[in-house]
Amino acid sequence: MHFEFQVEGGNFSKAGTASSQLKKILKQLNVDSRDVKRVVVALYEAEVNVVAHAYNGTIIIDIDTEKITIRIEDEGPGIQDIDQAMQQGFSTASEMVREMGFGAGMGLPNIKNNTDHLTITSEVGVGTQVNMIINFNS
Amino acid sequence: MTVKEIAEKLNLKVLSGASGLNNEINYGYASDLLSDVMGNAKSGEVWVTLQTHKNVMAIASLKDLAAVILVKDLQPEADMAAQSEDEGIPVLGTSDDAFTLIGKLYELLKK
Ligand SMILES: Nc1ncnc2c1ncn2[C@@H]1O[C@H](COP(=O)(O)OP(=O)(O)OP(=O)(O)O)[C@@H](O)[C@H]1O
Ligand SMILES: [Mg+2]
Numbered sequence: 001m002h003f004e005f006q007v008e009g010g011n012f013s014k015a016g017t018a019s020s021q022l023k024k025i026l027k028q029l030n031v032d033s034r035d036v037k038r039v040v041v042a043l044y045e046a047e048v049n050v051v052a053h054a055y056n057g058t059i060i061i062d063i064d065t066e067k068i069t070i071r072i073e074d075e076g077p078g079i080q081d082i083d084q085a086m087q088q089g090f091s092t093a094s095e096m097v098r099e100m101g102f103g104a105g106m107g108l109p110n111i112k113n114n115t116d117h118l119t120i121t122s123e124v125g126v127g128t129q130v131n132m133i134i135n136f137n138s
Numbered sequence: 139m140t141v142k143e144i145a146e147k148l149n150l151k152v153l154s155g156a157s158g159l160n161n162e163i164n165y166g167y168a169s170d171l172l173s174d175v176m177g178n179a180k181s182g183e184v185w186v187t188l189q190t191h192k193n194v195m196a197i198a199s200l201k202d203l204a205a206v207i208l209v210k211d212l213q214p215e216a217d218m219a220a221q222s223e224d225e226g227i228p229v230l231g232t233s234d235d236a237f238t239l240i241g242k243l244y245e246l247l248k249k
Pocket of ligand 1: 052078079092102172
């Protein structure tokens with residue numbers, strides 16, 4: 001099964017919409033609730049990162065009986081040092097974003113903790129690609 | 139304990155989402171950092187915070203939280219209250235600060 005969602009950079013009132021829709025789809029497919037929880041955390045954090053840090057993005061989802069594969073590609077400033085970005089507490093979030101309670105530098109660690117496979121590629125000034133796989137019933 | 143019972147015991151105002159007053163609360167989580175809640179709160183918990191915008195409800199819904207408590211007489215923004223109504227996840231209010239409210243809540247919910 002294949003799904004795609006668009007994400008608007010800067011639009012916090014819509015942040016989490018794709019995650020919410022995917023949660024409904026996974027429940028309809030009777031995916032184990034523990035797996036649904038992991039998927040929701042990982043996708044939400046990636047979705048909010050596009051909203052908070054990039055200009056616009058696309059979420060591409062493929063689901064089969066064994067796993068879910070999610071790719072989030074955005075047009076945005078990119079990430080200079082991915083290892084540094086992965087560290088808990090590292091954030092370049094703006095003051096406005098921090099006041100909302102984002103910008104703890106915990107999003108990427110949350111994605112890491114809730115996925116079985118994660119790769120991030122990025123080109124500064126162009127955009128970022130996040131690829132994740134979550135195996136079902138693992 | 140249900141949201142309603144906690145609201146009565148701690149004298150909390152129901153600010154929105156009254157249709158969820160029978161939600162069962164099994165424990166609590168307190169944080170104003172959204173990714174902290176996303177990563178660490180568990181389903182059925184009540185979330186104590188001073189954040190009043192719509193993303194609070196997005197997280198409460200995605201994490202299947204039972205209710206949200208706003209401290210220090212803070213009010214939910216209109217779109218937060220609207221989503222709380224839609225999802226049936228109550229937003230409760232107190233004049234207590236976080237420290238005081240969490241202390242009382244812990245006494246009720248500690249395992
Ligand atoms: N899609 C992206 N485009 C550009 N930079 C990004 C992107 N995703 C993450 N980053 C960079 O990596 C940093 C760490 O991301 P992470 O999600 O861990 O924390 P955060 O978004 O700053 O805060 P939190 O997720 O806790 O609200 C960000 O502050 C930003 O500098
Ligand atoms: Mg983030």
